[in-house]
Amino acid sequence: MSDSVLISEMTWTDYGKRVEDGKTPVLLPVGALEQHGPHLPMNCDTLIPTAVCERVARETGVLVAPPLEYGYKSQPKSGGGNHFPGTTSLDGETLVLMTRDIIKEFARHGVRQMAVVVGHTENLMFTIEACDLALRELRAQGVHDLRIMHMGYWEFSSEETLRKVFPDGFPSWNLEHAGVMESSVMLHLHPELVQFDKVPLHPPADFPAYDVYPVEPERIPATGALSSGKTATAEKGKYMLDEYVESISAALREEFRL
Amino acid sequence: MSDSVLISEMTWTDYGKRVEDGKTPVLLPVGALEQHGPHLPMNCDTLIPTAVCERVARETGVLVAPPLEYGYKSQPKSGGGNHFPGTTSLDGETLVLMTRDIIKEFARHGVRQMAVVVGHTENLMFTIEACDLALRELRAQGVHDLRIMHMGYWEFSSEETLRKVFPDGFPSWNLEHAGVMESSVMLHLHPELVQFDKVPLHPPADFPAYDVYPVEPERIPATGALSSGKTATAEKGKYMLDEYVESISAALREEFRL
Amino acid sequence: MSDSVLISEMTWTDYGKRVEDGKTPVLLPVGALEQHGPHLPMNCDTLIPTAVCERVARETGVLVAPPLEYGYKSQPKSGGGNHFPGTTSLDGETLVLMTRDIIKEFARHGVRQMAVVVGHTENLMFTIEACDLALRELRAQGVHDLRIMHMGYWEFSSEETLRKVFPDGFPSWNLEHAGVMESSVMLHLHPELVQFDKVPLHPPADFPAYDVYPVEPERIPATGALSSGKTATAEKGKYMLDEYVESISAALREEFRL
Amino acid sequence: MSDSVLISEMTWTDYGKRVEDGKTPVLLPVGALEQHGPHLPMNCDTLIPTAVCERVARETGVLVAPPLEYGYKSQPKSGGGNHFPGTTSLDGETLVLMTRDIIKEFARHGVRQMAVVVGHTENLMFTIEACDLALRELRAQGVHDLRIMHMGYWEFSSEETLRKVFPDGFPSWNLEHAGVMESSVMLHLHPELVQFDKVPLHPPADFPAYDVYPVEPERIPATGALSSGKTATAEKGKYMLDEYVESISAALREEFRL
Amino acid sequence: MSDSVLISEMTWTDYGKRVEDGKTPVLLPVGALEQHGPHLPMNCDTLIPTAVCERVARETGVLVAPPLEYGYKSQPKSGGGNHFPGTTSLDGETLVLMTRDIIKEFARHGVRQMAVVVGHTENLMFTIEACDLALRELRAQGVHDLRIMHMGYWEFSSEETLRKVFPDGFPSWNLEHAGVMESSVMLHLHPELVQFDKVPLHPPADFPAYDVYPVEPERIPATGALSSGKTATAEKGKYMLDEYVESISAALREEFRL
């Protein structure tokens, strides 16, 4: 019997035994394929929440579903905009249906506790809509007891951590696109995928209080990063990742009485 | 600069240079999360075409997009049916929109040659529809020169290979669900994920000329496999995989003049 | 009181009496408007399954719904491709919704046994999806006991028949598009619609293991037929049609305990 | 070469020659499967406009597409409501997509003049929406010169005819559901399908200025007819049908310069 | 506590008390933003039914939801066509979903009696479809007792009133677009929004028995009005409005036993 926490690597018989009583939660990482500056690979928003989920799963005994590797359209102020080559995004409705269908299938298997772990800010409202539609459709099928936690993993950074990692002040999660946090966690997880010599050095992007569509590329830093990750280190990455894993594990334990 | 063939592991700047002249094809593996008997992991239909694509990419210089890891509903006669725990499927429309959106985004990047490499029979008509819709919508945006190859990787088995691997006669691809071919390729690629001691030994499933919905589980082998993979070996797996890689590489070279 | 087996020709009062106890099955033919070579009319895929259904209905006492006369897009390897004038096809989602709505309405009338009888290969996955969606939505309305048989009528040819009708070897159902079977059945059913002097004489189409989209017409026989129907006869047509009627009647009797 | 006016009965080669210059209009009958009282078959709304179209086609040289045999949900005041057994209706969106897809395909063949000939009042707004969507999507594909006539065939009754056929006053087209006009035309076209001994004799239905949903069956005449067809005759039917054919032919000639 | 009849102006606590026992009906005005000739503002179809609803609400103790201010596409024969600047319309599906969602939400609050009060002819079939879909989806959620009245307010004009207001004969509601009734009611309700010196004087529009799409503007009166409102007066407007309020109030009292 496999000891993987990844559902994809399990046989259906092993998996079936794990979920049949409805007490084993399933985590669904929802990422993106999105430019992350000239120094980071385009799968940051998938790799990081998937890594978080795997570690959480090993700590708490939950299972991890295959991640969604394509997300909603990158926005100027939180991802640089959807005009970069490489950024490969879905219409909102597509992401909603995808996430909805998957949640409903896990419920069919008997799962009654799920967590949607988002790695890409722009996904949040669409995965929330997916939770609502899935729960509504499940009720119509007689399933009334599925509970879903929904989160962006970065929301689990404590203020203390932010002070420590950003001694000169934490800009905002939106400006952190391809910045210190993501660069650090990637240096920790996958240094071979980071071209740190190309980390942008420009100041954080400066945006007005509104957006303009179609996106006008000249308003966005040409690197695609919204702030500089130059102070990133693998140590900071480990530190932040550990906190995500610990805090999300604690939250799961509390919500799902693990 | 990364030498990965995986788009997900590249920076946008490296990727952008590769595709800007439209001459580098992109391969999109489209798999499933589906029960594959008591001995194989549930990601066979994703792992195999992704492995094929990576090897083809290294041979021919093309690039590989992140795979779609969820597919259309498993059918009784080709996948055992969608009622097994673990099998996690999408509505047809969801798979169509997902594939359509991704194709359109690669076209936006400048890609003009794509191949959709399906690993799960049930996906085929929906990914075909996605190609049609993507091409139609791209025409409306002024893109008229995208060409898409569409294939199930298993269709590249030569008759000679089938005779060799199935000396007692090749049943059919549909009955091969979790059978000799998939078991062999998985033994070659990921022996650690195969519980070969659990390979089913029952005869191939016997189906009438029609289906009945809702699926009646007692009509399907309880193992989920539609035939026995007991004669599978890693050698057969390597042999078949090599042929897929070689033949698909040849087809890409011819169609896309690589 | 009408003795027609066609629901369309019945009054609602006569029909209502027939279905109120849920024991009378309804057959739904799902065809297409598709080129069938220079010698056959474009409604083959509707006429044949409708004729099968009518005969089955007279044998078994079931009823026949009006056929769907438009189907999913013709594919190169099974119908020559969707680029021919005359071929008039639906988006996948349209065919799904059409079939879904009709199934749900018959269930509302009290029908609890249905058979979807497909006459056009390309429809199959979409009518399967329609069955799944209809059953799911019906469950949400409290209907749990509808059973649907789903079939392509040609799948009821016995191997003996294929040996007899194709003494030189049966190519494949896909290559049979506008070939010996369809030509023969049409000669039997509607000789006045067959221009047999125009039957193509070319060898069967030869396709690679993949498709290319947009379809490149020069890869397809210019006649639109994928093999030659030159050996077709009305006798063969009667023979094959009789077998379809007999075998499908038997299957209905067994499944629905008629 | 077939001299049928029915596209379904033509080969693609014959059809292709007829439409390639864009000057041959195509008529699309859009009907319904709907209860029409205890005396008329449920296909009245399909049979009548299809018969009109065939006769018009023979007079004017245009072509007729296969009819849509399922329509929008029957409404209380114009069809008795959708609760009767036998009435088999589509969601609005389904009818829109169906009609849209078909129009677009005829345009792909080269057709530039179409007429949507509706036989079921409740279809009208949805087939109008279909025309609008089809034209919009065609423009996006570069087709700007398709013109579509849209009509309910009954609107071509002259006031003189109404006076003659309804000497005691014409109630309204809505109350004419399964009334004198439809009964008469069916007696003329298909007397074998009319059970005239069962024609309802009750007075016309009396409705308030509003509808109530869900439909309350006790507000609707139990026969399903909204007025009595007792004064119907085959002669009246021929008279009215002739006028439809003549007037619609004239309109086509004028609009499409035939 | 607010004594407004407008839900939008109430606090949720006040509103909640009003609807919790399911006995207080909610009225939903569904209008349009549509040209109404050179003399009337474009919100006639929203203002009038909203005014009717407010007055009905004050008479009967029901509540009024915020109106939908955008409706279905203006049609040539009932609104002049959708090609005028200012006319701002929705796709049919959009209007259906909008109305459906709102009905379902009121049902969630506990409301069990609703009236959809349409101010724009072209909306009618789509708001009917919305009622049907909302009721169907509510049943799937276990709500079986919602009743919805559906109406066009103008249908409540008595024949006596029409004789009085149109002494030279009532043309038809369709030709009344921007004609005597709407001009009169607007003169009564909002004289400051009427530029009566610009009221068109041309005769009623004359249409054939069919429509042509795309709309050909030269077939429509250039003013956008389909008949002349020159005989409109504020007195007639008050008279007609009073009748709408009185008759709809009576209908609500009867249907909902207020």
Place this chain on the structure above:
Amino acid sequence: MSDSVLISEMTWTDYGKRVEDGKTPVLLPVGALEQHGPHLPMNCDTLIPTAVCERVARETGVLVAPPLEYGYKSQPKSGGGNHFPGTTSLDGETLVLMTRDIIKEFARHGVRQMAVVVGHTENLMFTIEACDLALRELRAQGVHDLRIMHMGYWEFSSEETLRKVFPDGFPSWNLEHAGVMESSVMLHLHPELVQFDKVPLHPPADFPAYDVYPVEPERIPATGALSSGKTATAEKGKYMLDEYVESISAALREEFRL
């Protein structure tokens, strides 16, 4: 000629003249019907952005479209959750289609500059998606020069203002739901709709880093407000509103060169 800035109150002829050269921008307020505590009416999120738009329009000469009065589902951390009676919300897709359709229609009129002015946080991602879809569909129709500004009006508060209005520290816009800002602006705009004696006095809501669905009402303050508006005053409201009007006017002037 009307001097209203509201498109709904203009005749089509007056409106047409204003927009035909494409230089007059149109503002679209997008609100919600949502509980706002026991002291504020449920239309705050519509009234405030509409008031902002009207004032901006009078300052800058732009026009204002009728507001959307229903928005996306209220979320626990920014609106208290969608379970309150009175909160009346749309599915995400509905809001997307509604906004998309309206933008496309204004572009059809000739408008080339628009601003979507959101009054309800939960709408933002869906109105962004609507902008993207509208622009994409317009490109397919040959319109390439529409520019859309997209904003939440509250984002135009300067830090100075926040310091002044929230002397004890600004919590966050999310916690401001029915708090000091909205209460103040409503006291300024519509004191008659505010029941200030019922303003909640409880401390701001305290939320974990994640959400749980279905929403568990006991996690939300029972008042529906997420913080106390007790320090609200009409003066603060005027001060904040003036800043919104001034700053948005300045932004419009700069972006659209007014």
